[in-house]
Amino acid sequence: MSDLIVADRLPETVSGPNIFAAAASMVGRSVRLSRRNIEVLLVSLMLPVILMLMFVYLFGGAIETGTAYVSYVVPGVLVLCAGFGSASTAISVSQDMHNGIMDRFRSMDVSGAAVLSGHVVASVIRNAASTVLVFGIAFLIGFRSDADLMGWIAAAGVLLMFILAISWLAALVGVLARSPEAANGFTFFLMFLPYASSAFVPIDTMPTWLQGFSAHQPVTPVIESVRGLLTGTPVGNAPWLAIAWCAGILLVSVVLSAVAFRRRTS
Amino acid sequence: MSVSLPLAIEATGLTKFYGGVRVLDGVDLTVPAGSVFALLGPNGAGKTTMVRMLATLLRPDAGTARVAGFDIVRDRHRVRRSISLTGQDVAVDELQTGRENLQMVGRLAGLSRAQSRLRADQLLERFDLADAGRRRTSTYSGGMRRRLDLAAGLVGRPAVIFLDEPTTGLDPRSRQDMWQVITELVRTGVSVLLTTQYLEEADALADTIAVINGGTIVALGAPAALKKQVADQRLELIMVDQAAFSRVRSELGARVLTAEEAKSTVSVATDGSSGHVRRLLDDIDPTWQLVGHFAVHEATLDDVFLALTGRPASIAGETKEPSHV
Numbered sequence: 001m002s003d004l005i006v007a008d009r010l011p012e013t014v015s016g017p018n019i020f021a022a023a024a025s026m027v028g029r030s031v032r033l034s035r036r037n038i039e040v041l042l043v044s045l046m047l048p049v050i051l052m053l054m055f056v057y058l059f060g061g062a063i064e065t066g067t068a069y070v071s072y073v074v075p076g077v078l079v080l081c082a083g084f085g086s087a088s089t090a091i092s093v094s095q096d097m098h099n100g101i102m103d104r105f106r107s108m109d110v111s112g113a114a115v116l117s118g119h120v121v122a123s124v125i126r127n128a129a130s131t132v133l134v135f136g137i138a139f140l141i142g143f144r145s146d147a148d149l150m151g152w153i154a155a156a157g158v159l160l161m162f163i164l165a166i167s168w169l170a171a172l173v174g175v176l177a178r179s180p181e182a183a184n185g186f187t188f189f190l191m192f193l194p195y196a197s198s199a200f201v202p203i204d205t206m207p208t209w210l211q212g213f214s215a216h217q218p219v220t221p222v223i224e225s226v227r228g229l230l231t232g233t234p235v236g237n238a239p240w241l242a243i244a245w246c247a248g249i250l251l252v253s254v255v256l257s258a259v260a261f262r263r264r265t266s
Numbered sequence: 267m268s269v270s271l272p273l274a275i276e277a278t279g280l281t282k283f284y285g286g287v288r289v290l291d292g293v294d295l296t297v298p299a300g301s302v303f304a305l306l307g308p309n310g311a312g313k314t315t316m317v318r319m320l321a322t323l324l325r326p327d328a329g330t331a332r333v334a335g336f337d338i339v340r341d342r343h344r345v346r347r348s349i350s351l352t353g354q355d356v357a358v359d360e361l362q363t364g365r366e367n368l369q370m371v372g373r374l375a376g377l378s379r380a381q382s383r384l385r386a387d388q389l390l391e392r393f394d395l396a397d398a399g400r401r402r403t404s405t406y407s408g409g410m411r412r413r414l415d416l417a418a419g420l421v422g423r424p425a426v427i428f429l430d431e432p433t434t435g436l437d438p439r440s441r442q443d444m445w446q447v448i449t450e451l452v453r454t455g456v457s458v459l460l461t462t463q464y465l466e467e468a469d470a471l472a473d474t475i476a477v478i479n480g481g482t483i484v485a486l487g488a489p490a491a492l493k494k495q496v497a498d499q500r501l502e503l504i505m506v507d508q509a510a511f512s513r514v515r516s517e518l519g520a521r522v523l524t525a526e527e528a529k530s531t532v533s534v535a536t537d538g539s540s541g542h543v544r545r546l547l548d549d550i551d552p553t554w555q556l557v558g559h560f561a562v563h564e565a566t567l568d569d570v571f572l573a574l575t576g577r578p579a580s581i582a583g584e585t586k587e588p589s590h591v
Contacts, residue, residue, distance in 0.1 A: 018376065025373035029359065036361040036402075100355030104418065107321050108374050109346035265323075 026118025076199025083190030086170035093174025094183035112261035146232035218245035274457030279329035304472035313461035350419035375422035409440030
């Protein structure tokens with residue numbers, strides 16, 4: 001016993017938590033927790049696939065987009081599911097905020113940034129895995145891309161950027177929410193955005209009053225640029241718009257979540 | 267005195283408000299290094315607020331404190347490297363195994379991967395969790411979770427340990443185990459501040475007890491000294507009828523600790539020895555006609571409050587302390 005717990009102080013060099021080591025172990029924790037939370041895992045991996053099959057085989061026949069509908073709809077499915085996935089991020093952050101474990105982290109001087117980035121990185125990994133799965137199955141059911149390597153890299157970059165921004169926004173919601181149930185309500189908001197965009201149907205088929213919103217909301221340039229980059233059609237300034245939106249959302253979310261975290265925990 | 271003992275905790279005038287309610291009202295306390303200090307009080311007395319403030323999780327509205335020699339506001343980062351907090355809620359991840367939880371805490375405390383693994387092994391062994399270390403903590407019993415939680419608090423070898431109601435909700439067996447663990451811990455020279463609702467627990471573990479009620483310390487001293495002020499045990503007398511009850515109650519006057527008319531029961535202080543109980547019975551009921559049954563009880567927190575303040579402890583939950591903010 002005595003050699004275990006005695007105040008034989010650790011050398012100074014290892015007793016100060018280092019932000020990168022702390023963030024790395026928080027990432028490890030969040031990834032492990034999401035891997036073991038079967039429900040969340042199933043939702044984040046299976047739901048995108050099911051949604052894609054549903055859109056392609058149930059609605060696809062009735063929607064006229066000028067291309068094979070599967071090629072049209074994949075970006076929309078991915079964006080929709082990034083919203084779903086980040087809702088589970090908001091819930092896990094909120095659970096941490098209302099659990100004794102946050103007291104442990106804080107009394108160990110683990111920063112809010114480390115805790116939140118653990119959740120965000122796990123969320124990005126979950127979403128990236130489901131994105132790969134969706135592409136795999138999309139190819140099996142007829143998705144074809146004319147994109148070159150650069151096009152693929154650019155599309156992946158825009159998607160990743162969007163997932164990162166939405167995940168950090170979810171972390172902010174998790175910090176602010178009064179309960180995990182409240183954080184869950186976030187799903188509905190993020191679920192709505194892709195529907196009112198060019199994700200599933202072309203915007204010019206919508207009523208005029210909705211077109212203004214749909215054309216200028218953040219999800220539309222993300223979808224337009226991913227679709228354009230993958231089909232090898234001109235994308236105009238959509239990628240820049242998408243990146244600007246994502247960077248803006250990310251910046252606001254990071255700053256506000258840091259402020260909110262400090263407020264909520266002191 | 268030329269040699270001053272180092273103090274683990276030194277607090278002066280700590281005050282905290284929640285929405286206009288004064289939850290802590292100018293609390294002073296000192297805990298010498300290497301000793302165990304118990305804050306004894308009912309729910310809502312301000313115990314958790316006190317602990318969270320000393321552990322740098324809450325800022326005081328007034329007053330100052332030093333923990334392990336560092337100011338809890340200005341030097342809170344250095345305080346955090348010297349303490350551990352084991353709260354009322356178990357702070358381990360249910361989806362991680364016991365070992366993973368300890369290794370995570372080790373990494374967060376700045377240990378290398380190898381050091382964390384070693385430390386986790388040592389602590390699992392020490393806390394009788396070696397076999398359970400590979401299982402997720404969702405499969406643990408309440409007692410096992412508390413032990414793991416305490417072990418997690420020791421990973422970084424803290425000098426000052428805060429234990430907020432370490433045995434609340436545990437069965438008697440697990441409580442005994444926990445007491446033993448805490449006792450052994452103290453032998454290694456760390457300082458402990460614990461909160462409890464049980465007089466028995468404070469008595470068993472602490473060098474000094476502070477009785478706290480309504481945000482102020484109402485009594486302070488070594489357990490033996492406190493117990494002298496308070497009836498150690500009480501003799502409960504169940505009277506044969508209401509008439510006997512009224513008569514005995516008025517004859518005993520101020521010696522009555524508690525009286526319950528509906529049950530025709532009064533209680534008085536005793537040391538619990540058969541000689542004393544016999545003398546009390548003879549004294550109160552010399553003709554063997556008034557007392558129907560009797561029982562001897564350990565003094566409870568309620569008895570302590572009654573003895574110290576002349577009124578019962580404030581109703582639990584009246585001023586609820588948020589456990590998390």
